Amino acid sequence: MKKRKTFGKATQELREQLGSRKVLLEGNRKFMASFDSSKLSFEYDALIRARVDSDVGVVLKLANAYKVPVTARGTGTSLTGSASPVRGGWVLDMTLMKRIAIRKEKAMVVVQSGAVVSDIQAAADAEGLFYPPDPSSLKYCTIGGNIACNAGGMRCAKYGVTRDFVLALEGYLPNGEKVSWGGEYKKYATGYNIRDLWIGSEGTLGVVTKAVLRLVPKPEGRWTCVAAFENERKALSAVKSLLGEGLVPSILEYLDVNSVHCAEDIAGVRLFKEVGGKPLLLIEFDGNPSDLRLAKRTVRAWADRLALAFKEARGDKAADNLWEVRRKCSGAMFALGNAKINEDIVVPLESQLKFSDQLKRLQKRWNLPMPTFGHAADGNFHVNIMFHREDPDELERAEGAVGDLMKMVVDLGGMISGEHGIGLAKSPFLRIAKSEAEVAAMLAIKKALDPKRILNPGKIFEPYQVWKQQPITAGLPWDKKPILRK
Numbered sequence: 087m088k089k090r091k092t093f094g095k096a097t098q099e100l101r102e103q104l105g106s107r108k109v110l111l112e113g114n115r116k117f118m119a120s121f122d123s124s125k126l127s128f129e130y131d132a133l134i135r136a137r138v139d140s141d142v143g144v145v146l147k148l149a150n151a152y153k154v155p156v157t158a159r160g161t162g163t164s165l166t167g168s169a170s171p172v173r174g175g176w177v178l179d180m181t182l183m184k185r186i187a188i189r190k191e192k193a194m195v196v197v198q199s200g201a202v203v204s205d206i207q208a209a210a211d212a213e214g215l216f217y218p219p220d221p222s223s224l225k226y227c228t229i230g231g232n233i234a235c236n237a238g239g240m241r242c243a244k245y246g247v248t249r250d251f252v253l254a255l256e257g258y259l260p261n262g263e264k265v266s267w268g269g270e271y272k273k274y275a276t277g278y279n280i281r282d283l284w285i286g287s288e289g290t291l292g293v294v295t296k297a298v299l300r301l302v303p304k305p306e307g308r309w310t311c312v313a314a315f316e317n318e319r320k321a322l323s324a325v326k327s328l329l330g331e332g333l334v335p336s337i338l339e340y341l342d343v344n345s346v347h348c349a350e351d352i353a354g355v356r357l358f359k360e361v362g363g364k365p366l367l368l369i370e371f372d373g374n375p376s377d378l379r380l381a382k383r384t385v386r387a388w389a390d391r392l393a394l395a396f397k398e399a400r401g402d403k404a405a406d407n408l409w410e411v412r413r414k415c416s417g418a419m420f421a422l423g424n425a426k427i428n429e430d431i432v433v434p435l436e437s438q439l440k441f442s443d444q445l446k447r448l449q450k451r452w453n454l455p456m457p458t459f460g461h462a463a464d465g466n467f468h469v470n471i472m473f474h475r476e477d478p479d480e481l482e483r484a485e486g487a488v489g490d491l492m493k494m495v496v497d498l499g500g501m502i503s504g505e506h507g508i509g510l511a512k513s514p515f516l517r518i519a520k521s522e523a524e525v526a527a528m529l530a531i532k533k534a535l536d537p538k539r540i541l542n543p544g545k546i547f548e549p550y551q552v553w554k555q556q557p558i559t560a561g562l563p564w565d566k567k568p569i570l571r572k
């Protein structure tokens with residue numbers, strides 16, 4: 087852990103105002119909030135466990151008075167270091183604020199920011215409604231973290247990302263003033279839309295305490311299938327052709343040969359006896375019976391024309407068996423290296439073939455395995471650069487490969503992050519993706535809303551050398567339990 091400034095007087099005053107039960111100065115809970123899933127840990131002064139909205143106001147007002155950095159936090163599943171308190175100060179834990187209230191007649195749910203995403207889904211489901219965003223971490227991550235990162239998942243193919251479901255936000259400006267952007271209604275056109283500015287701002291522009299989310303009717307059924315292709319080019323061409331049929335799959339996941347190798351040869355999950363080691367597309371449709379009938383007819387004909395092999399799931403259990411290949415490939419990758427740089431780049435549909443060709447060249451150039459899978463309908467691919475952390479040469483090559491990858495996707499008209507955000511991990515590449523004018527516009531907003539730069543400082547804009555740092559080895563819950571679908 088790095089030595090950081092201490093803010094003793096401010097912390098003492100905070101404790102006087104909120105009490106020692108809410109302001110922790112030591113202990114395991116405090117340590118566990120010193121890092122997120124990037125495992126970069128930083129020393130900081132106090133962990134605040136907010137229980138009511140006004141606690142957040144108290145924290146931010148004092149932080150402004152004493153210029154103490156504040157990092158808001160959900161469950162710390164961020165993969166980019168966005169929840170790691172790189173500048174020390176205070177960590178504001180929002181997980182105790184987790185109430186969920188369904189508004190059935192309005193097809194909405196009102197949630198506190200610490201509500202866990204799978205709990206929101208379960209509450210909606212119990213009322214015959216559906217909250218579609220499904221990051222693989224959904225059993226752990228909070229809606230506050232999802233809003234701050236504009237989280238995605240597999241179902242974005244049909245339903246979109248977190249942003250598409252946020253109707254309103256309530257919370258605190260960095261100066262500690264309470265604000266609300268929208269309410270329990272579906273539209274508003276009243277001044278600047280700061281709700282959307284907060285979404286994806288990685289906790290740098292405000293702290294969310296409450297959100298109103300849009301729900302949709304629960305789909306009546308689903309149908310899952312998988313197709314294998316001769317090579318990556320054929321698989322990605324087939325994506326374009328499937329989407330060109332006018333169908334909207336709820337999920338359309340791609341696994342390249344290296345990812346399939348991890349699932350088949352390392353994790354022992356093999357979907358096709360006759361063809362092994364071929365890239366796959368996992369496809370799911372949801373909807374009413376007539377939508378599903380149309381999807382089945384069209385997809386079977388599409389697979390006849392383009393796929394090497396094709397398999398349909400009959401029933402939920404069979405569908406889950408098909409998903410096994412996607413679930414298992416990610417963990418199995420650690421047989422290729424003990425460290426993984428998990429990128430989440432985006433390329434437009436028309437550049438996917440070039441992307442796949444250039445990725446092969448990148449792997450050759452840096453001589454590292456880079457199994458790649460992801461959300462093909464959105465062009466959002468997880469490139470997993472595998473290396474051995476203790477080998478300085480491999481580390482150097484992994485860093486070089488990330489830099490090249492970022493330039494490559496921007497040259498292809500894409501973006502350096504589709505769902506994880508920038509945090510610390512992608513901060514060195516922000517200026518590859520965004521022009522000086524664009525970065526200046528973002529910084530002007532930051533300066534206007536947070537002139538003392540107390541909220542999540544050090545993130546997004548200041549290049550940070552993540553991979554040169556030694557991560558801690560503490561176990562996180564999502565390291566131990568199987569995570570669905572990643």
Ligand SMILES: Cc1cc2nc3c(=O)[nH]c(=O)nc-3n(C[C@H](O)[C@H](O)[C@H](O)COP(=O)(O)OP(=O)(O)OC[C@H]3O[C@@H](n4cnc5c(N)ncnc54)[C@H](O)[C@@H]3O)c2cc1C
Nearest residue numbers: 160161162163164221222228230231232234238289294505
């Ligand atoms: C195994 C695994 C799988 C994952 N799969 C996916 C995936 O499929 N799709 C995807 O998009 N992401 C995925 N992620 C990344 C991560 O789960 C998401 O970014 C998630 O949104 C983070 O939520 P959290 O509650 O853990 O937030 P944290 O990690 O605690 O915080 C993340 C960011 O949100 C800010 N923040 C948190 N709460 C608030 C608040 N109340 N107000 C303001 N800012 C706040 C923090 O300051 C920080 O910048 C995955 C992570 C893991 C470990």
